[in-house]
Amino acid sequence: MRTIVLFDLDGTVVTFSGGNPGPGRVSMRRAMRDLVGAEDATAGVRFAGRTDRSIVRAMLASVGFEGDVERAITDGIARYLVHLAEEVVRRPYLPVGDVGGAVEALASSGALVGVGTGNVREGAALKLASAGLLGSFDLALGGYGCDAEERSALLRVGAERCVAAAGGEATVVVVGDTRLDVEAARAIGARVVGVALDAAAREELEAAGAEAIVDACGAALVEAIRAVAAR
Ligand SMILES: [Mg+2]
Missing domain, CATH: 1.10.150 (DNA polymerase; domain 1)
Structure with a gap:
């Protein structure tokens, strides 16, 4: 079965320097x-x-x-x-680890990579572009904050757009950094790999029941996604 990976953006794919507020x-x-x-x-x-x-x-x-x-x-x-x-x-956004490398590795192993973010699409594009990551994602394969106000609904839209592009059945893996990503993923029957930038995020993701948690995007994330999708 094909794997669809939906990436959250803030705190998962992009972060910022200089402290809060971002x-x-x-x-x-x-x-x-x-x-x-x-x-x-x-x-x-x-x-x-x-x-x-x-x-x-x-x-x-x-x-x-x-x-x-x-x-x-x-x-x-x-x-x-x-x-x-x-x-x-x-104050441009910064990639969380090797985002481009992770997306490439996933795509080359046959996974379909999309976006599942609460950002409206235009905001998502601005953030990704400022981090130098606009070329890593096909924004047509995504669900956004302009598609739905409720997170699970926008994830469903993102997954549907990916399925429409790929055809057939698919296992959906959501990559996110908060309990709300986990809850929304569960609501659409998806599995979750968490990205935790600090101990508090890790604790929140663990408590919410993410199947795996990594520190950043990169080889460990790709491995975790493959393992979780294969379960
Ligand atoms: Mg986030």
Whole structure:
């Protein structure tokens, strides 16, 4: 059976230097300042593992926004993309290990590599491009935060796009860095390999029941994906 691998982006494939808040959070904060005038609507809002629309929804709730929420989410994401495009020039994302090598190794062994991320597609492209990874992924084979607000739904879209491209039956392996990646993968019957950049991430992934956990993208990840897919 064919293996489909869906990669989360933030904390899995890309990270940033210079400490928190990262370029994504900074851009969301600026977008909300534009939209509702809040000084820092990101305060106390968890971003990791969530989708762009759900993040903006949570920020609107945190500032007590009372207008047209769906429209504000769309406007907020449009503003976010403007700020993100500027911010990644100042502070580009960085690959988490040998991402390009891992994707190549997976593809050469017959796996179909896609993306499963809460980023809207344009944001995903900006982040990957700034990390020099745009050429490593076929963005047509992916599910994004603009496809669905709920993570499991966007993973399902990503898997379906891969199946449509490859045909036949497939085992889906999700690669992610949070408990929410694991839960969403379970909801679509996928297996999970975790990428843990620190001890806290490893603990969260272990508790959520990821089948395997590695420290970065690279040869160990490729091996873990093959082993998990073969189970
Ligand atoms: Mg992530």
